[in-house]
Amino acid sequence: MNWVEAGPGRLIAVTIAVLAAAVSIGAIAALTGHDDTAHPGDIAVTIRDFAFHPPALEMPAGEVGLIAHNADAALHDFTIDDIVSLDVPGTRIRRVSFTLPPGAYTYWCTLHPTMTGRLDAT
Structure with a gap:
C-alpha cells in the first residue's frame, strides 16, 4: 500500500508523529546541552x-x-x-x-x- 492508497488521515497522523519526535529531540538537546566556560579577559x-x-x-x-x-x-x-x-x-x-x-x-x-x-x- 502506498501513501495515496493509505489516505490523507494516515499521512496527517505520520506527519504529526514526526513533528512531535523532532520537538521532543530538540527539547531534550536543549535541556542536556553543555555550558561554555569563560576565558580570562572575556x-x-x-x-x-x-x-x-x-x-x-x-x-x-x-x-x-x-x-x-x-x-x-x-x-x-x-x-x-x-x-x-x-x-x-x-x-x-x-x-x-x-x-x-x-x-x-x-x-x-x-x-x-x-x-x-x-x-x-x-
Missing part, C-alpha cells in the same frame, strides 16, 4: 527578562571574547550585524570570540528585535 553579558545586562559595553578593539548567559527560558542570540551572531539557548551559557574594529556598535537579538544594547570598541 566580556560578560547576561540575558534576563528579555533584556541585555549591562545595556552598554566598553571593550578594546581587536580580538574579543564574549560569554553570554541566558537566564531566560527562551532562545536568544547576541548579534552585531556583519561581525558576530551567537545563539544562546534558554538557561544556557555560550562563548564566542571575534575581531572587532574600533567603533560604536548596536548589539541585538534577532529573535526579539526590541532587545538591544550598545558596544563601544576603542
